[in-house]
Amino acid sequence: MIQRKQVTSQDVALRAGVSRTTVSLVLNNKHELSQISPKTAQRVIRAAQELGYVPNAAAQALVNKKASVIGLVLSRSHHQISSDVYLTQVVDALMLEAHQNQMRVLLDVLENHEDRNSYQRLIQGRLVDGILFSGPRTDDRALDLLAKMDFPTVLMGGLPGSPFYSVDIDNIQAAKLATQHLISLGHQRIGCITNATPVFTAAADRLRGYRLALQENHLPIDDRLVRFGDFDPPSGYRAMQGLLSVQPNPTAVFVASDVVAYGAMSALHDAGKNIPEDVAIVSMDDVPLSAFISPRLTSVHLPNSKLAQSAGSLLIDLINGNRPARKQIILDTHLVIRESCGSQLRMNSQ
Amino acid sequence: MIQRKQVTSQDVALRAGVSRTTVSLVLNNKHELSQISPKTAQRVIRAAQELGYVPNAAAQALVNKKASVIGLVLSRSHHQISSDVYLTQVVDALMLEAHQNQMRVLLDVLENHEDRNSYQRLIQGRLVDGILFSGPRTDDRALDLLAKMDFPTVLMGGLPGSPFYSVDIDNIQAAKLATQHLISLGHQRIGCITNATPVFTAAADRLRGYRLALQENHLPIDDRLVRFGDFDPPSGYRAMQGLLSVQPNPTAVFVASDVVAYGAMSALHDAGKNIPEDVAIVSMDDVPLSAFISPRLTSVHLPNSKLAQSAGSLLIDLINGNRPARKQIILDTHLVIRESCGSQLRMNSQ
DNA sequence: CTATTCTAATAACACGTGTTAGTAACGCGT
DNA sequence: ACGCGTTACTAACACGTGTTATTAGAATAG
Numbered sequence: 107m108i109q110r111k112q113v114t115s116q117d118v119a120l121r122a123g124v125s126r127t128t129v130s131l132v133l134n135n136k137h138e139l140s141q142i143s144p145k146t147a148q149r150v151i152r153a154a155q156e157l158g159y160v161p162n163a164a165a166q167a168l169v170n171k172k173a174s175v176i177g178l179v180l181s182r183s184h185h186q187i188s189s190d191v192y193l194t195q196v197v198d199a200l201m202l203e204a205h206q207n208q209m210r211v212l213l214d215v216l217e218n219h220e221d222r223n224s225y226q227r228l229i230q231g232r233l234v235d236g237i238l239f240s241g242p243r244t245d246d247r248a249l250d251l252l253a254k255m256d257f258p259t260v261l262m263g264g265l266p267g268s269p270f271y272s273v274d275i276d277n278i279q280a281a282k283l284a285t286q287h288l289i290s291l292g293h294q295r296i297g298c299i300t301n302a303t304p305v306f307t308a309a310a311d312r313l314r315g316y317r318l319a320l321q322e323n324h325l326p327i328d329d330r331l332v333r334f335g336d337f338d339p340p341s342g343y344r345a346m347q348g349l350l351s352v353q354p355n356p357t358a359v360f361v362a363s364d365v366v367a368y369g370a371m372s373a374l375h376d377a378g379k380n381i382p383e384d385v386a387i388v389s390m391d392d393v394p395l396s397a398f399i400s401p402r403l404t405s406v407h408l409p410n411s412k413l414a415q416s417a418g419s420l421l422i423d424l425i426n427g428n429r430p431a432r433k434q435i436i437l438d439t440h441l442v443i444r445e446s447c448g449s450q451l452r453m454n455s456q
Numbered sequence: 457m458i459q460r461k462q463v464t465s466q467d468v469a470l471r472a473g474v475s476r477t478t479v480s481l482v483l484n485n486k487h488e489l490s491q492i493s494p495k496t497a498q499r500v501i502r503a504a505q506e507l508g509y510v511p512n513a514a515a516q517a518l519v520n521k522k523a524s525v526i527g528l529v530l531s532r533s534h535h536q537i538s539s540d541v542y543l544t545q546v547v548d549a550l551m552l553e554a555h556q557n558q559m560r561v562l563l564d565v566l567e568n569h570e571d572r573n574s575y576q577r578l579i580q581g582r583l584v585d586g587i588l589f590s591g592p593r594t595d596d597r598a599l600d601l602l603a604k605m606d607f608p609t610v611l612m613g614g615l616p617g618s619p620f621y622s623v624d625i626d627n628i629q630a631a632k633l634a635t636q637h638l639i640s641l642g643h644q645r646i647g648c649i650t651n652a653t654p655v656f657t658a659a660a661d662r663l664r665g666y667r668l669a670l671q672e673n674h675l676p677i678d679d680r681l682v683r684f685g686d687f688d689p690p691s692g693y694r695a696m697q698g699l700l701s702v703q704p705n706p707t708a709v710f711v712a713s714d715v716v717a718y719g720a721m722s723a724l725h726d727a728g729k730n731i732p733e734d735v736a737i738v739s740m741d742d743v744p745l746s747a748f749i750s751p752r753l754t755s756v757h758l759p760n761s762k763l764a765q766s767a768g769s770l771l772i773d774l775i776n777g778n779r780p781a782r783k784q785i786i787l788d789t790h791l792v793i794r795e796s797c798g799s800q801l802r803m804n805s806q
Numbered sequence: 807c808t809a810t811t812c813t814a815a816t817a818a819c820a821c822g823t824g825t826t827a828g829t830a831a832c833g834c835g836t
Numbered sequence: 837a838c839g840c841g842t843t844a845c846t847a848a849c850a851c852g853t854g855t856t857a858t859t860a861g862a863a864t865a866g
Contacts, residue, residue, distance in 0.1 A: 114822060125846045130824060141843060160580035164517035165822035168851050173514060187548040194544065198537040201565055213561045215551055230510035339748040372748040394538065398689040398722040399749050464852060475816045480854060491813060515852035518821050
């Protein structure tokens with residue numbers, strides 16, 4: 107590969123007629139401390155511009171012991187990433203936050219949860235200065251390693267009992283809120299489809315919120331009415347088919363994720379059931395698309411961008427050596443009522 | 457920040473009782489050439505494992521003149537990224553391909569299209585070895601800079617007359633195929649909603665395909681029936697409202713993107729129109745979700761994963777110094793017929 | 807016993823940057 | 837004339853790695 111030779115600070119120094127040190131001082135704005143005459147400073151800046159000098163990132167990283175890169179680690183398998191709808195929001199907000207701090211974002215998947223090696227090159231190799239961890243799993247052994255070396259790490263989504271900083275919503279409360287809404291509409295027999303298997307803490311918490319809501323309203327808990335989704339629409343489709351095989355059918359279903367809910371709704375449609383007349387649906391996540399499908403999805407809104415931004419900001423704090431006292435940040439959620447729950451239907455008929 | 461001291465190759469050398477050079481040779485599997493006895497090799501490997509040695513990425517990048525990182529550059533504004541549904545597929549496939557070549561993926565947005573500076577730190581700073589460019593714009597001035605330095609670059613989506621390698625589908629042909637399908641169902645008055653403004657080449661091409669199909673079938677072209685989407689559902693909603701204000705209404709609409717189509721369908725729904733009875737819809741992209749909304753969307757399937765994988769593979773080739781003869785790779789598309797076009801309706805009634 | 811080849815390893819340099827310690831030149835007071 | 841502080845810069849080291857030229861020692865040949 108023919109690559110034009112890199113312009114180094116030495117070249118700039120030569121052209122400006124000064125030493126390389128002077129170039130470094132001027133370009134990093136340390137010349138006021140070091141008493142460098144404004145005249146030479148100007149000459150250096152001119153020379154740098156004329157040559158199109160850009161400092162070598164690797165060299166800077168080496169000497170500064172700072173890569174100026176934060177890692178976003180996804181703890182899901184590949185098929186799950188493909189149908190992940192928040193990812194774009196997270197990535198977007200994170201990049202914005204990173205750029206404001208002269209940092210960049212490196213993306214990585216954690217494919218094998220047993221494999222500590224996959225972390226090592228990333229972290230001990232100092233390729234990134236900190237890690238943002240999306241969707242932690244309770245069975246992730248590699249996280250222990252991270253904790254031991256107190257490497258700057260922030261979790262998006264909590265991991266109970268872990269020593270990490272984290273940014274999250276109150277999943278239990280949010281799921282309870284959603285289920286409660288269905289109860290307040292008069293439903294007695296309410297099913298649940300989770301967003302994922304319970305090894306993901308968010309999934310376990312949402313299921314718990316659903317059960318709590320039933321308990322507090324003295325409704326019976328029927329485990330046949332609980333099905334497990336797996337991030338994508340097909341899993342929701344299958345889960346809903348499962349629910350429909352239980353007699354009597356539930357009159358409402360709390361689905362713990364919009365994307366899974368799409369599949370569930372499709373299954374209802376294919377079974378000839380109307381939403382919300384035959385089966386009402388309340389979901390969680392409030393993905394942008396959910397306001398545009400029909401029927402419009404009633405869903406608990408998650409502040410994804412804000413979540414990612416807070417997480418990014420917190421991580422950068424950690425990287426800079428600050429240790430905020432508050433280890434957990436919990437952001438607020440709220441229910442967005444649309445058509446799939448049948449609220450409007452009720453209001454009209456009353 | 458208290459950070460445990462990094463384990464260097466010097467530490468390994470000390471522990472194994474050899475020189476640093478020997479450590480490097482052994483760990484990079486060059487010891488066969490250099491006549492290092494198997495016994496010392498074993499000793500070195502043991503020592504490295506015991507200390508948990510991981511080479512410093514910055515130092516390696518500096519001396520090898522290779523960052524082992526490829527950059528994925530998104531040329532869209534932030535709100536457009538948030539509602540981008542292919543991004544996850546692209547990212548996923550790209551990471552898979554990168555990992556197989558011991559590379560990582562750095563994500564970046566290009567916010568200001570006039571600003572050459574944003575490229576400079578990335579490329580001239582040697583932070584990445586190559587760039588994968590998603591969604592090039594005809595008005596992107598910064599691309600010229602890239603071309604001049606012949607930096608390894610691959611475009612996802614073509615840019616006519618540009619000197620870059622690219623991976624794409626035949627947008628004109630695909631759009632033509634979709635429109636043709638509507639024509640074959642007997643529609644005479646067919647509207648079009650683009651996926652984006654025409655500065656994006658893909659949007660311009662799809663519009664052209666639509667017009668070609670009309671021409672070849674001797675149907676009149678009515679520019680009032682062409683509206684421009686802007687990546688997200690709301691833009692599709694507004695565009696469809698615009699189309700419905702034209703009398704007589706179109707009986708079918710080709711929407712050049714699934715996500716935009718969701719908005720368009722929502723507008724039809726709100727206007728009391730049935731799909732496909734009143735207005736038939738054919739779209740492009742075939743996002744996974746499209747099989748699960750109702751009515752199920754008829755759409756031209758794009759091989760997004762394959763596209764990203766090919767692009768990644770091509771880019772890695774370029775980085776390694778190969779110059780494949782074929783500058784453009786065009787992948788195949790096919791129409792997936794579902795409910796929104798009304799094909800099945802027709803077949804039943806016939 | 808010396809010259810030559812072969813083996814096994816290393817000293818030394820290069821990559822491009824940030825920073826510390828140090829040094830000329832110069833004015834100034836005594 | 838000499839010491840002393842100030843100004844304006846630079847020589848030299850450090851960061852951690854890959855690689856080239858070189859060396860010390862042993863084995864072999866003459």
